[in-house]
Amino acid sequence: MDYQPDSDEHQDGNALAGPLSEIFAVDLTSALGRCASCGVTEPVARLHVYTRAPGLVGRCPHCGHVALRVVRSPDTAWLDLCGTAALRIPLTS
């Protein structure tokens, strides 16, 4: 896919911090995610996040594939991570 982002259209992955904090006990924006499509590993905070949509769509900044999606209804959250091959989550020991 020929990914041609326009910086007016998306925010960075920090836009995911609030919505994901409802679901996970740790801050996932500092986790390292490996793109299931191109294999590049980047912090979740570097994703290109499209927020003017029915849900949040996080795209790999390198290849543009969808790495993560979140939909929030009044009583349910849906999370799609099938575009993320692995998440490396830093934890305090």
Add this chain to the structure above:
Amino acid sequence: MGVVSPGFRGRARESSRRLPPGQYETHDFPVLSAGPTPRITRDEWEFAVTTETGARHAWNWAELTALPSDSPTVDLHCVTKWSKFDTSWQGVSLDVLLAEVETAADFALVSSYGGYTSSLPLEDLLDGQAWIAYGYDGDDIPPEHGGPARLLVPHLYFWKSAKWVHGIQLLTEDEPGFWEGLGYHDYGDPWREQRYQGD
């Protein structure tokens, strides 16, 4: 002394009658997008219908715009709760495009340049309910609103009306599209407020 004209009250009454539950009226045209805006030239643009047997029917830009067109004026209802009244489009009815297509399918998966998809029953694309639109408000459709061409199926929530439409697959079983596969309603009737699965 304030005088509210009967015309103004009439408009307000009409507005509430045309507004599905949970929606508010907007006068601008919000741009919603799950990804970057693809820039597709008319020269490279193509639209194809693929049936459940694999038969493929394709139209390029010249072929599409040579077909008889309609100029529907419709209300739009976005699942993010805005509604926009009296939008004017130009496009080719799916009745025209599907007239020569032989199929026993019940479902359609619409796909776009850029990878977006939406799904709906095939019957909702027929009987004057849906168009491949290539004109908006007397002009070309701007890329951010789905140009050069988008699906227009205004009786369902607007996420079904895929921007930058590229093809429709006719299927014997429902295959959820981009939002139908992540919590949104399979059908999406704004008048029954079918936003999420289970609504």
